[in-house]
Amino acid sequence: xxxxxxxxxxxGHEYYTINPNDTVFKALxxxxxxxxxxxxxxxxxxxxxxxxxxxxxxxxVALHGFTSKESLVKDIMTTELYTVKPDMTTFDCMxxxxxxxxxxxxxxxxxxxxxxxxxxxxxxxxxxEQDIHIxxxxxxxxxxxYGHQ
Numbered sequence: 001x002x003x004x005x006x007x008x009x010x011x012g013h014e015y016y017t018i019n020p021n022d023t024v025f026k027a028l029x030x031x032x033x034x035x036x037x038x039x040x041x042x043x044x045x046x047x048x049x050x051x052x053x054x055x056x057x058x059x060x061v062a063l064h065g066f067t068s069k070e071s072l073v074k075d076i077m078t079t080e081l082y083t084v085k086p087d088m089t090t091f092d093c094m095x096x097x098x099x100x101x102x103x104x105x106x107x108x109x110x111x112x113x114x115x116x117x118x119x120x121x122x123x124x125x126x127x128x129e130q131d132i133h134i135x136x137x138x139x140x141x142x143x144x145x146y147g148h149q
Contacts, residue, residue: 002125004093004107004117005086013115015106017042018052020074024061027052027073037118038104041077048106048113050077055103083108084117090125093117 018027018039027039031054041050052073060076061068082096083106093105097119107115 001089001091002129003086004084004088004090007090007117007121007125008086008107008115011115011121015040015113015116018073019044020049020072020077022073024052024057024066024068024071024073024076028057028068038116040106040113040116041073048081048083048108050074050079051081051104051106052077053104081106085109086114090122090129093122094126097122 016030016034016036016039018030018041020041020043031037031039038051038053040048041052043049050073056076056078057068060066061071066076082100082102084093084096086107086109096105097103103119105117106113107117
């Protein structure tokens with residue numbers, strides 16, 4: 001079973017952050033430029049204090065009539081955080097995402113940010129793993145060998 005560390009080693013450990021005192025507009029610009037769905041909100045000491053996502057914008061700014069150029073990230077970010085560790089598995093991540101209704105999981109190693117996983121990262125990995133299992137079973141059934149190359 002694939003671990004978070006293995007996924008990050010393949011996809012990369014890159015992640016993007018924003019300051020809680022920045023405007024929502026700045027956060028949206030950054031997300032659009034980077035083609036990502038969320039930013040980790042980091043305080044002046046480098047600590048993870050929240051997440052800002054497209055969902056936060058849609059439910060806390062746009063629907064309530066606030067403006068993105070005047071609203072601050074700290075006023076609408078999600079502060080109830082769910083994180084994972086590098087030794088957790090794809091199924092552990094999927095369970096957290098499903099149970100907590102989140103689409104992004106910061107990865108912390110000894111309280112240090114080492115990356116972020118999206119629901120797409122997890123789903124793609126599970127699909128890859130299932131494909132390997134199917135191919136192995138097909139080889140076994142047809143007696144053409146066992147184990148993927």
